[in-house]
Each structure stands twice: as structure tokens, then as C-alpha cells.
Amino acid sequence: MRSPKREVRYGRGNASDEGDPVLSWEEDQPDTSLVPAQSRVRTMLENVLPPVAGLAVLIGAWIAVIRWQHTSPLIAPSPGDVVNGFRDNAGDLLTAVWSTFQDAALGLALSIVVGVLLAVVMSQSKLLERAIYPYSSLAQTVPIFAIAPLIGTIVGNSQLPVGHLPIVLVSFIIAVFPIIANSILGLTSVDPSHRNLFKMYNASRLQELLFLRVPFAVPYILTGVRVSSGLAIIGAIVGEVYLGNGGPQDGGLGYETWTAGTQGQWGLLGASALSAGLLGVGVFIALGALNTVVLRRWHESALRPES
Amino acid sequence: MFAAMDIAAGSVKRAQPGEVLVTADGVGKAYANGTIALRHVSFEVKQGEFVTIVGPSGCGKSTLLRLVAGLGSVSAGSVSICGLPPERARRECHDMAFVFQDATLLPWRTVLRNVELPLQLSKVAPAERRARAVQALATVGLTDVLREYPRQLSGGMKMRVSIARALATQPELLLMDEPFAALDELTRSRLNVELLRIVALAGWTVLFVTHNVFEAVFLSSRVLVMSRRPGRIVAEVPVDLPYPRDPAIRTSLDFNMIVSKVTAALSEE
Numbered sequence: 001m002r003s004p005k006r007e008v009r010y011g012r013g014n015a016s017d018e019g020d021p022v023l024s025w026e027e028d029q030p031d032t033s034l035v036p037a038q039s040r041v042r043t044m045l046e047n048v049l050p051p052v053a054g055l056a057v058l059i060g061a062w063i064a065v066i067r068w069q070h071t072s073p074l075i076a077p078s079p080g081d082v083v084n085g086f087r088d089n090a091g092d093l094l095t096a097v098w099s100t101f102q103d104a105a106l107g108l109a110l111s112i113v114v115g116v117l118l119a120v121v122m123s124q125s126k127l128l129e130r131a132i133y134p135y136s137s138l139a140q141t142v143p144i145f146a147i148a149p150l151i152g153t154i155v156g157n158s159q160l161p162v163g164h165l166p167i168v169l170v171s172f173i174i175a176v177f178p179i180i181a182n183s184i185l186g187l188t189s190v191d192p193s194h195r196n197l198f199k200m201y202n203a204s205r206l207q208e209l210l211f212l213r214v215p216f217a218v219p220y221i222l223t224g225v226r227v228s229s230g231l232a233i234i235g236a237i238v239g240e241v242y243l244g245n246g247g248p249q250d251g252g253l254g255y256e257t258w259t260a261g262t263q264g265q266w267g268l269l270g271a272s273a274l275s276a277g278l279l280g281v282g283v284f285i286a287l288g289a290l291n292t293v294v295l296r297r298w299h300e301s302a303l304r305p306e307s
Numbered sequence: 308m309f310a311a312m313d314i315a316a317g318s319v320k321r322a323q324p325g326e327v328l329v330t331a332d333g334v335g336k337a338y339a340n341g342t343i344a345l346r347h348v349s350f351e352v353k354q355g356e357f358v359t360i361v362g363p364s365g366c367g368k369s370t371l372l373r374l375v376a377g378l379g380s381v382s383a384g385s386v387s388i389c390g391l392p393p394e395r396a397r398r399e400c401h402d403m404a405f406v407f408q409d410a411t412l413l414p415w416r417t418v419l420r421n422v423e424l425p426l427q428l429s430k431v432a433p434a435e436r437r438a439r440a441v442q443a444l445a446t447v448g449l450t451d452v453l454r455e456y457p458r459q460l461s462g463g464m465k466m467r468v469s470i471a472r473a474l475a476t477q478p479e480l481l482l483m484d485e486p487f488a489a490l491d492e493l494t495r496s497r498l499n500v501e502l503l504r505i506v507a508l509a510g511w512t513v514l515f516v517t518h519n520v521f522e523a524v525f526l527s528s529r530v531l532v533m534s535r536r537p538g539r540i541v542a543e544v545p546v547d548l549p550y551p552r553d554p555a556i557r558t559s560l561d562f563n564m565i566v567s568k569v570t571a572a573l574s575e576e
Contacts, residue, residue, distance in 0.1 A: 207428055211413075
């Protein structure tokens, strides 16, 4: 890695003698000191208020329906019941969220590695693409509850260290397809004039892949990862329901949700479902931030809108 | 000055002045759908010449340039570079560079790393490719934006980076496909002047494609006029104006006589 700090002054060619000004870009940077503080507060309010208001309306409607219908807590939980569900099971829920997060993260990581590798292979050969691509979509359309028990018996009877592996595999199966699909799209939609450029400079296939296709595909791959992050969590939870060993430690949110559902603990059910949702949102936001950090230098999707 | 002289000196093998670099002999190009893009195109480009192909839009002049670069295959006739088929010449001599219609910079690379790209592809050592890229950028007057990304540059600056990228490879022959077509008139004429200066310093032989007659005459030592599709060369107009050419030449009588000659040839066919 070269140090970005190192500043070297290079002698100029005589191009500037032509009176052709070399622009200084510092001048074009947005100068926030010119934006009145009032309008910055306003922008913040405009960003924060709508979602808060939306949530308030949603919860208000929920409370209203429960009150007006005089619904028994045995039929449906009120927001209060869900809050109580959180409070009374905070420890278990945290343990469960952590366990599910780990399973989903491993499942997602496996999807990224396998998905991108498969996409790279397919991008190099139309024949391989035709041979593999149609079946990769099977991964997300086959009913997962048909495969989950199979994975359990196969892994359970193999030499592999079992642990959470079957759960991770279920998560992987559900999450891998969007990554394959997006990576393929990115790897194969490179600009033809860029390909000609590489051809002109006698680039090998490997060089074209590493210096052109892969960097070009990064925004597509990251989008695939964001789509898959939610699926990986759903996959982990479904896997936990079928293959978890019981308890929040090994069964995660799948176990919590399942037991709450079978025992009629609607407050806990709501709390664990919401926990799964919050976990998903958290992961989505974190990946969005990663997206911005990786692409902020060059890709339109990560640039601040210029006002 | 010093920078550009170094670039010329770094070259391995140079053709002699007057040696034929490009030969197109009866070149024809037909597409699978039956469209005939080119018919019986023959010309030569000698070392040190600045030859421009001028013709109406869609006459196949860009196609012709791509054939010279070996980026497509001829349907009839042949193209050779220093006696070799273009693709072999490209691999064995490394002495051809192509400047495309758009700047074709990689948006995820800084200006410096974009100019380094061809050197990186031909496995030049990092220190040397850095030095050569910096020199090339100095020659086009862009030392202040080495660490910027292409999206931060204007169209004219992007094109100069693209020219610097060609410069860094120290080519013998430069192929340019309407490189300034997307720029405003002011930037275009300024870059024309700058291109002539760099060509003189680097000792390039240039084959240039444009639809702009003024640009063609100002830059070239010889203009080839192409007809509408199927493209043929209908006239060859030598430009006997001495280099280095002053921008003011564009208002001179001699200049405009040649322009009207080319224009007449264009509208004749």
C-alpha cells in the first residue's frame, strides 16, 4: 500500500505555458460554511421526522384496533404485550439474536464466496453459464422445509463437525441466488469500449477479469449482498426451527419464535419476530454503510447529491 | 520539454522516417446482416505522417480504424502494420495506441492509476510505470489532478488523461477515433493545438478519424476523404502547411483553400 499522505511535487511539462489553466479542485468542493445552520437543522428534521411519524401512526392504529375490538391478549398481542415480551425475555432474546446473527453471517459469507466464484466461472464461458445458471435459481425456489431435514441427516451422518453447520447451510441455500444473479449481471455488462481498450493493450483474460470485470461488478455484487442479507437471516431462522438444538443458545430466534408460537405466548412471539426484523434492518443499514465506504470515490450510487 | 524527450528516448525500436507503417490494401468489410461498410479501401501511412480520414457520419471510417487496430477482421483485402497483421504487430511490438471516441477511463481508478493501466497490463515494474505515468501527465499539463477520480474532471481533461495514457505506452503509431467530437468547439481547438505539440515531441505517426473538415486540415499532413457507405476513399488532399502550426493559420487563405478542396471532395461523391 502506498501512503496517501506522501506528497511529491512533480515538475510541470510546458503544457501550462499554453495558458491552459489546470483547475484546482479544492475550489469546487462544497463549502458547508456557506449553508446556513438553520437549513442544516431543517434537512435533519426532514430526514428524521417522517419515519418517526410513520411508526407512531402504525402503533397508534395497532392500539386502536385492539382497544375498539376489545381483543383479548389471548387472541392478539397489543404493543404493550410485545414490550413486556421484550422486557421479560431480554436475556434470552439477546442470546437468540446473537446466535441467529452468527448463523446468518456465516451463511451470507459462504453465499458471497460461492456465489461470486460461480458467477466468475459463468462469466468466462457461455456454455458453463447455460449449464449452471438455470439450476442456481432452484436454490431459492425449492421449498426449504423439504431440504432442511435432509441437510440435517446428511451433515449429521458425515465426518463434518456438526454444530451450527446445517443451519448455516440452509441460510446459504436461500441467500446465494441473488448474489449469483447480481454478480453475473455486473461481470457481463462491462462497456464494450473498455473491453476494446483492454484488447488493444493485449490484456489476458485474467487481467481483464481482475482489472476490469471484477471492479466494475463490485456495486452489483454489493447490491446482491444487501438483498441476500435479509434472506440469510430468514434462512438461518428457518434452519433453526428445523435443525436447532433447542434453547436460545443453539436455537436462536427460530427456537424462540417457534416455542412462543406453540405455547401461545403472543407477547414473546411478537418480540422475537420484531427482533428478527430489527436484526435484518441493522444488517441492511450496516451493509449500506459498507457500500458507501467502498464506492464513495467513484460510483454514482454512493455519491452525495449535489445541491 | 524534458519529460516528453525522455518518453521518446525510452522507446525500444523506431521506424525510419518515411518507412511505411500502415498498409491497407483493397480492404472491404461486410457485416453478417449484409451491410457493406467498406469497399476497396487502400492507403498507406508513412512514419512521421499525420493522416486524417474524414467522411460523413456512418461512412465506416471508425470501422476502418478499428480494422487497422486489429479490433475486428476484414472481409476482403488486408491490413498490415510494419508488415505484420495488426493483432501480431500489437502483441510483438507494443507500439500502437488507440484513443477512443470517449475517454474510456476506468471510473474506479484515479487519474494516475488510469494512465498506469496499460503499463500495468504489460507488467512494467511499479516504480517505472509510476514515473512514466507522471511524465505523461506532465506532458499533457495535468500534474495537479493525479489523485482525482475521472468523474471530477471535465470532458476536455478526461480526453487529455486518455491521451496521456496513450503517451505512457510510448507508441510509434497512434490511432485516434474522433477523440474530440464530444467536446465544445473552444476545447476542441485548444486540444488540437496541444495534440500537435505532443505529437511533435513524442515523434508519433498518427492516423486520425474525424467528420470535422477544419480539424482534419489543421492537424494533418495528408487528408483522405471517404464517401458515404459503402465507404471508399474518393480523394487524397495533401496539406502543405509547415509544422509547427500556429492556431492563427486557421484564418489564412492557404488553409481555407485546402478546407474548400476537402469540402468539395466530400460533397462531390
